[in-house]
Amino acid sequence: MVQTRWIRNHTDQTVKHRSNKIYRLDSLGNRWSSAAIERKISRAKAEKIEQLTDEFGRVVCQACKRNDCVPVDMAHIISVDKCKNDPRFNLELAWDLDNLIPLGRPCHAKADNNNIRWTNIKN
Ligand SMILES: [Zn+2]
Numbered sequence: 001m002v003q004t005r006w007i008r009n010h011t012d013q014t015v016k017h018r019s020n021k022i023y024r025l026d027s028l029g030n031r032w033s034s035a036a037i038e039r040k041i042s043r044a045k046a047e048k049i050e051q052l053t054d055e056f057g058r059v060v061c062q063a064c065k066r067n068d069c070v071p072v073d074m075a076h077i078i079s080v081d082k083c084k085n086d087p088r089f090n091l092e093l094a095w096d097l098d099n100l101i102p103l104g105r106p107c108h109a110k111a112d113n114n115n116i117r118w119t120n121i122k123n
Helices: 034-056 080-085 091-095 105-112 118-122
Strands: 006-008 014-017 022-025 072-076 100-104
Touching (some): 022 034, 034 072, 034 091, 034 100, 100 105
Antiparallel strands (some): 006 014
């Protein structure tokens, strides 16, 4: 009998390879290393910037819409931490373009402190 090389974590959010490397599971059960997740997120951010530039000609802070709210970051509406660790969210939300929003650094900092309600930004 072949012993499994994968040890499923009790939270069902991660699996550990026998090499002790931790992988996270997406909703389809695919395994993702931290490095692979970071690469997916980087690509999603680049793609989102390209999409917004194509559509609007530029990328502007969606919280205040001011041209001087810079630099503009691609912020997560549902944080990467929640995507990775909160069982209510699928891992793949971390690289879902709809979960990314351009925010200037000043507004991004406020959003991270929950001073901006996301619903206000999206409407
Ligand atoms: Zn702003």
